[in-house]
Amino acid sequence: NAGVTQTPKFQVLKTGQSMTLQCAQDMNHEYMSWYRQDPGMGLRLIHYSVGAGITDQGEVPNGYNVSRSTTEDFPLRLLSAAPSQTSVYFCASSYMTGGTEAFFGQGTRLTVV
Amino acid sequence: QQQVKQSPQSLIVQKGGISIINCAYENTAFDYFPWYQQFPGKGPALLIAIRPDVSEKKEGRFTISFNKSAKQFSLHIMDSQPGDSATYFCAALDSGSARQLTFGSGTQLTVLP
Numbered sequence: 001n002a003g004v005t006q007t008p009k010f011q012v013l014k015t016g017q018s019m020t021l022q023c024a025q026d027m028n029h030e031y032m033s034w035y036r037q038d039p040g041m042g043l044r045l046i047h048y049s050v051g052a053g054i055t056d057q058g059e060v061p062n063g064y065n066v067s068r069s070t071t072e073d074f075p076l077r078l079l080s081a082a083p084s085q086t087s088v089y090f091c092a093s094s095y096m097t098g099g100t101e102a103f104f105g106q107g108t109r110l111t112v113v
Numbered sequence: 114q115q116q117v118k119q120s121p122q123s124l125i126v127q128k129g130g131i132s133i134i135n136c137a138y139e140n141t142a143f144d145y146f147p148w149y150q151q152f153p154g155k156g157p158a159l160l161i162a163i164r165p166d167v168s169e170k171k172e173g174r175f176t177i178s179f180n181k182s183a184k185q186f187s188l189h190i191m192d193s194q195p196g197d198s199a200t201y202f203c204a205a206l207d208s209g210s211a212r213q214l215t216f217g218s219g220t221q222l223t224v225l226p
Contacts, residue, residue, distance in 0.1 A: 004156070033213075040122065042202060042216040043157070058213065090156050092214075100145055100206065102214060104156030 002026055006091050006105035013081040013112045021076040021108050023091030029103075030096040032074040036060065036087040037107075043090065049074055050096060081112045116140055117205050119217025126224050132190040134220045136203035139184065143205035143215075148177065148188050151200045151219075160201070161188070193224045 007022045025032065033048035045058030049068040063085060065077040074093075078085060088109050094102040119136045126132045136146075147162035163170045163177040163186065170177045176189040190197055203217040 035216075040218055042117075042119070042218040043214075044216075045213055048213065092156075100162070100208070101147070101159045104149075104158065106154070106156050 004091055004093055004103050004105035006089075006108050008108060009106065010109050011111070013078070013110065015081060015083060015112060017081050019078050019081065021078075021089055021091075021110075023074045023076065023105060024072050025074075025091075025093040025103070026072065027093060027103065028071060029093035030071070032068065032091065032093045033058070033102075034064070034066065034074070034076045035090045035092065037090060038087050046076065046089075078110075081110075083112045086110060086112045116215045117203060117217045119203050119220060121220060122218065123221045124223070126193045126222065128193065128195060128224055128226050130193050130224075132188075132193045132197070132222055132224070134188045134201055134203070134222070135185065136187065136217050137183075137185045138205050138215075140205070140207065140215075141184070142207040142209065144208050145206040146177070146179065146186050147204050147206070147214075148175075149202045149204060149216075151202065157202060190222075193222075195224045195226050198222055198224050 004025045030051050034046040035043040044060050047066040049055045055066050088107050090107050091105045092102045117138050148160045149157035150160040151157040161172050161175050174191045179186045201220045204214045
């Protein structure tokens with residue numbers, strides 16, 4: 001039981017490049033989400049999904065796309081990387097009903113130069 | 114607009130002392146208030162949580178105090194240990210709002226040996 005797995009752990013991009021941050025969970029959670037963590041700002045929600053085929057925007061969605069084709073996977077795509085997207089990105093998952101604990105991955109540290 | 118305000122930003126406590134972190138919220142629809150603990154290089158992990166129908170919850174050395182009328186809640190760490198040194202985030206959830214967790218800005222706790 002791996003929990004929430006994020007890849008890669010570190011990435012350096014040049015401005016304008018695109019990339020996909022991967023997130024997979026093996027707990028059969030319906031709800032998955034992406035956050036970015038910046039110093040002094042806590043974790044801010046980028047996008048979330050309440051089930052396969054259903055996604056919605058969070059607080060800071062601009063510059064990011066998501067899709068949810070399976071229950072397990074929830075990739076985050078940076079369309080054209082900008083220095084403002086330098087951050088640590090966390091994927092999380094939880095059940096929609098019953099338990100409310102959110103389980104987080106170990107994060108992806110992204111630097112855009 | 115930050116819906117959950119957390120203070121202090123950083124806290125230094127001697128071993129054996131009491132650490133206190135405070136949070137305040139605006140949205141009265143929030144019905145679940147977790148605290149997350151994050152060690153360097155790791156994702157946040159649930160530490161303790163409370164619902165607004167109780168005023169206090171204790172788990173070992175960790176206690177949440179909740180004041181519904183003041184819309185405030187706090188984390189108390191008794192007999193603080195160097196191993197408690199981490200970043201702590203308060204959060205709030207409106208269960209009826211697609212399970213979006215709103216996080217405070219975080220408190221970096223350092224417990225001196």
